[in-house]
Amino acid sequence: MKLHLLKVLLLSLSLVSCFKKKQSDHSTLPLKETFRFNIGSEPPTLDWNKATDTTSSLIVDNIMDGLLNYDFSKKPAGLKPALAKKWSSTPDGKIWTFTMRKGVKWSDGKEFRASHIKDGWERLLNPKTASEYAYFLYPIKNARAYSEGKIKDFSQVGVSINEQGQLVVELKKGKSYFPYFVSHTSTYPIRKDIIEKYGSRWTDPQNIVTLGAYNLKVWEHDKRIVLERNTDYYNQAAKIKNILIHIIPESGTALNLFERGKLDAIGDLPSRELPVLRKKKEYRSHPIMSIYYYGINIKKKPFDDVRVRKAFNMAIDRKQITNLLKGDQVPLRGWVPIDLLGYDPSIGFQFNPEKAQALMDEAGYRDRSTFPRVTISYNTHEDHKRVAAKVQAQLKKHLHIQVELANEEWKTYLQSLKTGRQQIYRMGWVADYPDPDNFMTLMTSYSENNHTGWGNDPYDSLVEKAGTLLDEKERLKLYVEAQKILIEEESAVIPIYSAQSHWLISDRIAVFPLNIMGKISFKEVEFK
Numbered sequence: 001m002k003l004h005l006l007k008v009l010l011l012s013l014s015l016v017s018c019f020k021k022k023q024s025d026h027s028t029l030p031l032k033e034t035f036r037f038n039i040g041s042e043p044p045t046l047d048w049n050k051a052t053d054t055t056s057s058l059i060v061d062n063i064m065d066g067l068l069n070y071d072f073s074k075k076p077a078g079l080k081p082a083l084a085k086k087w088s089s090t091p092d093g094k095i096w097t098f099t100m101r102k103g104v105k106w107s108d109g110k111e112f113r114a115s116h117i118k119d120g121w122e123r124l125l126n127p128k129t130a131s132e133y134a135y136f137l138y139p140i141k142n143a144r145a146y147s148e149g150k151i152k153d154f155s156q157v158g159v160s161i162n163e164q165g166q167l168v169v170e171l172k173k174g175k176s177y178f179p180y181f182v183s184h185t186s187t188y189p190i191r192k193d194i195i196e197k198y199g200s201r202w203t204d205p206q207n208i209v210t211l212g213a214y215n216l217k218v219w220e221h222d223k224r225i226v227l228e229r230n231t232d233y234y235n236q237a238a239k240i241k242n243i244l245i246h247i248i249p250e251s252g253t254a255l256n257l258f259e260r261g262k263l264d265a266i267g268d269l270p271s272r273e274l275p276v277l278r279k280k281k282e283y284r285s286h287p288i289m290s291i292y293y294y295g296i297n298i299k300k301k302p303f304d305d306v307r308v309r310k311a312f313n314m315a316i317d318r319k320q321i322t323n324l325l326k327g328d329q330v331p332l333r334g335w336v337p338i339d340l341l342g343y344d345p346s347i348g349f350q351f352n353p354e355k356a357q358a359l360m361d362e363a364g365y366r367d368r369s370t371f372p373r374v375t376i377s378y379n380t381h382e383d384h385k386r387v388a389a390k391v392q393a394q395l396k397k398h399l400h401i402q403v404e405l406a407n408e409e410w411k412t413y414l415q416s417l418k419t420g421r422q423q424i425y426r427m428g429w430v431a432d433y434p435d436p437d438n439f440m441t442l443m444t445s446y447s448e449n450n451h452t453g454w455g456n457d458p459y460d461s462l463v464e465k466a467g468t469l470l471d472e473k474e475r476l477k478l479y480v481e482a483q484k485i486l487i488e489e490e491s492a493v494i495p496i497y498s499a500q501s502h503w504l505i506s507d508r509i510a511v512f513p514l515n516i517m518g519k520i521s522f523k524e525v526e527f528k
Contacts (some may be wrong), residue, residue: 003428
């Protein structure tokens with residue numbers, strides 16, 4: 001899932017003052033019943049069939065449930081029952097059967113049924129929805145053909161409900177980890193009647209119907225979101241009644257509010273402040289399966305020449321970037337993050353400015369003054385700016401070229417990515433499920449989250465074949481081969497590092513579970 005961070009260098013007292021004036025009505029929520037949190041931007045959407053970023057999914061994951069939930073008591077992460085009380089498969093992993101819980105009710109009192117899952121998957125795959133996560137269901141028989149408009153009748157897709165009311169899913173080929181897919185935000189059930197009634201406004205608090213641990217009570221755009229405990233939740237009830245989520249773009253402002261006791265937890269810590277913040281008793285850190293990278297639009301000159309793409313890859317010293325951020329990031333040249341099957345530090349390009357310059361010469365740019373104008377795009381964030389400026393300086397020093405920088409607010413930035421106008425774009429990806437397949441399928445030719453314009457049939461075949469294998473050694477071989485195509489042969493992306501999460505958690509919090517996927521489950525948070 002697209003990872004968004006917002007950080008800033010300076011603490012702004014004027015912004016804090018403005019914040020207090022705008023949020024003065026928060027006193028109506030009793031402090032002893034309210035957990036106070038912040039996010040760095042307005043969620044682009046709460047339509048879970050369309051959401052692609054961590055900001056949106058944070059809210060959706062706390063007001064909705066899927067067939068299964070992640071179990072972080074297992075390493076790296078297992079699964080536990082949610083809307084489905086049990087699940088099973090045929091020995092070849094090709095047909096999966098999910099048995100629904102009885103008596104689960106939506107927030108308007110209507111009973112949940114397996115058909116609501118089927119409706120959600122039909123909408124996710126429907127070409128009219130234009131979901132960037134449709135490819136998640138492509139392992140299902142005829143799902144891709146339906147998503148691409150080659151099949152019009154959804155009954156031909158391998159999703160059905162049997163006489164016992166169970167959801168039966170037929171895959172093209174067996175996948176042992178398919179249940180992880182049905183834990184993902186994009187695959188949650190929908191209420192078709194609500195969407196048809198309210199159209200694009202169906203996610204407004206007064207219209208939305210959900211079945212998670214919390215209900216969406218307030219959504220003041222660009223200001224705050226309030227979640228209220230769902231007293232009819234089918235599973236273990238949330239321990240805290242209210243979740244007050246401030247929308248604070250400036251991480252320095254959020255830090256100031258935390259230190260004044262106005263926030264209970266913040267996870268967007270300014271990197272410049274980390275050496276000092278690490279010493280605080282409230283500081284926590286946790287590994288997270290993620291990658292930070294630059295995508296290259298291969299359809300835009302001069303990056304239609306693979307030699308230029310390779311030169312850029314070789315001219316960036318990743319260690320300098322991780323030293324700059326001081327956040328325990330691990331420099332990354334391959335496409336799979338550390339501690340996950342497929343991670344191999346030998347994959348990718350070593351920092352080699354001499355070879356990079358030679359490739360530029362071979363590409364016809366011996367006279368660097370003839371090199372076209374190049375812009376690196378990133379979403380507004382102090383650390384993204386710092387990284388981009390460092391890369392800009394390295395390219396100037398090692399390739400003797402000028403590179404410009406451009407930034408946009410997160411929601412606008414995501415829309416811009418869809419237009420394909422960027423030459424080089426910054427992006428992060430945090431695991432949707434704890435398997436290398438999640439990172440490898442990101443760059444397939446049919447992935448709507450692949451904004452490089454690059455597609456490669458041998459790469460697609462290797463990734464798809466690896467996803468059907470049970471032997472880890474065989475899977476590893478294919479993932480290594482595929483990564484070499486993506487990075488060493490084609491250089492469609494520039495991996496930079498694998499990240500670590502950093503938090504400040506108030507003393508009044510007894511439990512704030514951190515996990516390898518960066519999932520924040522408010523129902524598990526406890527006060528002392």
